Amino acid sequence: xxxxxxxxxxxxxxxxxxxxxxxxxxxxxxxxxxxxxxxxxxxxxxxxxxxxxxxxxxxxxxxxxxxxxxxxxxxxxxxxxxxxxxxxxxxxxxxxxxxxxxxxxxxxxxxxxxxxxxxxxxxxxxxxxxxxxxxxxxxxxxxxxxxxxxxxxxxxxxxxxxxxxxxxxxxxxxxxxxxxxxxxxxxxxxxxxxxxxxxxxxxxxxxxxxxxxxxxxxxxxxxxxxxxxxxxxxxxxxxxxxxxxxxxxxxxxxxxxxxxxxxxxxxxxxxxxxxxxxxxxxxxxxxxxxxxxxxxxxxxxxxxxxxxxxxxxxxxxxxxxxxxxxxxxxxxxxxxxxxxxxxxxxxxxxxxxxxxxxxxxxxxxxxxxxxxxxxxxxxxxxxxxxxxxxxxxxxxxxxxxxxxxxxxxxxxxxxxxxxxxxxxxxxxxxxxxxxxxxxxxxxxxxxxxxxxxxxxxxxxxxxxxxxxxxxxxxxxxxxxxxxxxxxxxxxxxxxxxxxxxxxxxxxxxxxxxxxxxxxxxxxx
Numbered sequence: 001x002x003x004x005x006x007x008x009x010x011x012x013x014x015x016x017x018x019x020x021x022x023x024x025x026x027x028x029x030x031x032x033x034x035x036x037x038x039x040x041x042x043x044x045x046x047x048x049x050x051x052x053x054x055x056x057x058x059x060x061x062x063x064x065x066x067x068x069x070x071x072x073x074x075x076x077x078x079x080x081x082x083x084x085x086x087x088x089x090x091x092x093x094x095x096x097x098x099x100x101x102x103x104x105x106x107x108x109x110x111x112x113x114x115x116x117x118x119x120x121x122x123x124x125x126x127x128x129x130x131x132x133x134x135x136x137x138x139x140x141x142x143x144x145x146x147x148x149x150x151x152x153x154x155x156x157x158x159x160x161x162x163x164x165x166x167x168x169x170x171x172x173x174x175x176x177x178x179x180x181x182x183x184x185x186x187x188x189x190x191x192x193x194x195x196x197x198x199x200x201x202x203x204x205x206x207x208x209x210x211x212x213x214x215x216x217x218x219x220x221x222x223x224x225x226x227x228x229x230x231x232x233x234x235x236x237x238x239x240x241x242x243x244x245x246x247x248x249x250x251x252x253x254x255x256x257x258x259x260x261x262x263x264x265x266x267x268x269x270x271x272x273x274x275x276x277x278x279x280x281x282x283x284x285x286x287x288x289x290x291x292x293x294x295x296x297x298x299x300x301x302x303x304x305x306x307x308x309x310x311x312x313x314x315x316x317x318x319x320x321x322x323x324x325x326x327x328x329x330x331x332x333x334x335x336x337x338x339x340x341x342x343x344x345x346x347x348x349x350x351x352x353x354x355x356x357x358x359x360x361x362x363x364x365x366x367x368x369x370x371x372x373x374x375x376x377x378x379x380x381x382x383x384x385x386x387x388x389x390x391x392x393x394x395x396x397x398x399x400x401x402x403x404x405x406x407x408x409x410x411x412x413x414x415x416x417x418x419x420x421x422x423x424x425x426x427x428x429x430x431x432x433x434x435x436x437x438x439x440x441x442x443x444x445x446x447x448x449x450x451x452x453x454x455x456x457x458x459x460x461x462x463x464x465x466x467x468x469x470x471x472x473x474x475x476x477x478x479x480x481x482x483x484x485x486x487x488x489x490x491x492x493x494x495x496x497x498x499x500x501x502x503x504x505x506x507x508x509x510x511x512x513x514x515x516x517x518x519x520x521x522x523x524x
Contacts, residue, residue, distance in 0.1 A: 002121055003031045007040045007054040009065065013105065017053065021110045028117060037061030037069075044074055051120050055082040055105075056090045064090060071098050073076060076127065078120035143208065148215050150228065153263050154218070166260050168232045169214050176254040176266035177227040177235065178274040179203070181247060182282035184223035185378020189433070189448055192460030196222055198499045199245060206241040210234045226267055231426050235285050248283035250274055255288050278345040279382055311337060312351055315358075327393060335386040349376055359392040374449045415440050416454040419447070427466040428490040433459050467491060468504055475513045482509045 004023070008014045014033050023030055031048050034040035038061040050072060056063040063081060070077050070430040081094045081102040091102045100120040127313070146167065156511060180188070187196050204225060216228040235251055242249045252274025257266035269288040276286050315330040338348055348396050356372055372392060379385050422439050423431075437447035439507055451459045471489040480488070486497035501509050 001027055001029050002050045002117075002124070003047045003048060004028050004051045004053060004117075005032055005034065005040060005043050007032060007034045007037065007052065007063070009035045009055065009058040011035075013055070013082070016261070017113070021113050026117070027121070037063065037066030040066060041069065044077060046487075049074075049077055050124060051078045051080065051117065053080045053082065053103075056087045056094070057084075062095065067094060067097060067099065076124070078124050080116055080120060105246055105311070113119060139213075142476040143216075144307065147218055150216055150260075150263065153220055153260055154220075154226070154267060156264070167213070169218075170228070171259050172230070173256055173258050174228055174230050174266075175232055176257060176263065176270045177223040177229065177232065178252040178267065178270035179227055179238075180250045180252070180277060181223040182250055182275050182277070182380065183247065185380075187247065188222075188378075188458060188460075192464055193222065193458050194461055194464050194500055194503055196495075198496070198503060199247065200225065202245065202443070203238070203249070207238060210237055212242075226270070228263070228266075232285075239283070239285075250282050251285045251331060252276070253285060253287045275345060277380060278348070279339060279342055281522055282380060313353065328390070331386075331389055332392060333381065335389075338382055347381075348382065348385060349379070352376055356392055357390055359389070359395075370449055371443065371445045374445065412450055412454055415442065415447075416451055419451065420455075423463065425464060427463055428470065428488065430490070430492070431463075463490075464500055465504065467502060471497070471501065471509070472505070472512065475509055485509065 001024070006014050006017050008017070017028055018033070028051070029393055030511045032043050034043070036058045037054070039135040040054070044052065052066075054063040054066055067079055067081075070079060072270060075098075079094075079099045081091055081099050082105050083102050084105055094102065100123055101116045103116055149166075168350045181196070181200065182292040184196065187199070200219060200223065204217045204219060207215060207225070207227060209231055211234060214230045218228075220226050232253055235253075239249055239251070252270040252272065254266040254269035254273070257263065273286045273288040277284075280286070290390070302333075311330060311334045315327055315334060353373065353376065356369065356376070372388060376385065379388070419436050419440050432450060434444050437444045440447065442450070448459055451462070455462060457465075471485050471491075474488060478485075482498065483494040486492075486494045489497070491497035491500075498509060501512070505512055507515070
């Protein structure tokens with residue numbers, strides 16, 4: 001509700017203004033009355049006035065002097081002048097100085113007052129919108145400047161530059177928090193890389209909404225944020241924001257740090273803490289602890305690797321000799337050793353790849369092994385790796401099947417070509433990766449890997465690009481509303497469509513339509 005101050009040296013005039021108009025019913029509230037400009041100033045100085053209605057001719061301080069002072073010190077306050085016919089020269093001067101409008105006291109009606117008040121409110125709302133936009137752009141500019149400086153600092157560059165833009169709160173102490181998106185491989189496969197990027201951008205924006213000017217959020221890779229913050233009190237709310245979007249975050253929190261000089265060390269500690277997701281599960285806030293096995297660096301030296309490598313060699317020997325029970329027992333032993341020594345996830349996966357190669361059947365045409373290797377890359381827990389190796393071991397124990405004809409590049413291209421033809425005819429429908437895999441008669445995971453290998457693009461991202469190209473055509477050639485364009489292009493969520501469109505095309509759908517080429521230009 002907009003706050004209005006009435007200023008007039010005539011009590012009857014003030015009473016008439018107050019009593020003959022439905023202020024609150026029209027969205028306004030009279031906060032006070034004054035008989036001259038000087039007595040009006042305290043309300044304005046306390047920030048209690050949005051719209052000032054003032055007479056021009058008054059004792060002590062007239063309306064023109066009041067207006068000058070208000071315009072100089074409180075430019076957001078809208079001013080409406082009250083005038084008699086004899087004051088019209090002053091009215092012109094007042095309009096020139098920035099008054100919204102004027103009212104003639106002898107002929108003024110409630111409808112006239114409402115019209116002028118609404119005009120003042122519209123001006124105030126538009127100015128506020130522009131002011132907020134300018135402030136937001138400045139905040140984004142400063143934020144991006146900080147992000148770039150700290151990204152260079154992370155690479156070991158730009159120490160002097162980062163010190164120049166270092167926020168004041170950084171010197172008094174902070175934590176680095178490494179936020180890992182849980183289930184990222186599944187999300188990329190099911191929703192696409194574009195969706196994942198939009199999701200991380202939304203979580204980055206949620207961080208800034210929560211921490212305001214006392215935090216920095218760096219995008220690192222496709223599924224990681226590095227957060228620099230003075231206090232970790234709001235981390236649970238950030239996780240709640242992720243849950244609202246259907247995902248979870250693992251948050252690795254560094255030890256205390258101060259100043260830009262500690263930044264790389266703090267990030268290293270945050271990453272080591274976040275890495276515990278592989279052993280302890282996703283979706284938790286995990287503080288860094290420097291003691292061995294407590295959240296510090298996993299053991300990965302030569303002494304730690306020797307027992308693992310000995311077990312690996314024994315396991316491969318048992319597998320090659322067809323001793324399945326002994327191999328299964330050794331696999332359990334190896335998994336227990338991994339859990340105890342906690343090597344890095346990358347090291348566990350390296351060893352697991354070697355085992356998968358040893359566990360591959362000669363008759364395996366390649367698709368099953370490729371699926372396992374692809375699945376291994378996206379695994380986020382030791383338990384997932386253990387189950388994958390157990391599955392590979394069991395498949396080796398099953399009765400052998402006739403050797404399949406090895407799949408060659410030509411066959412791969414024919415499968416993907418068939419899939420592309422199906423997509424071209426059905427991309428505006430609600431189709432999924434599974435639908436297309438069924439159409440070309442291969443498994444979902446194998447088709448996903450094959451499609452990316454042949455086209456160089458994730459299946460879902462390719463589908464989104466097809467839909468966006470169709471949307472561009474509709475925006476250029478029709479007057480359909482944006483939500484209609486989204487629906488006809490295969491998107492069932494107009495908000496996601498708008499974000500994906502801007503992500504790929506670098507402009508919003510509305511801006512794209514405004515800038516579309518004319519018919520003559522399209523034909524050239």
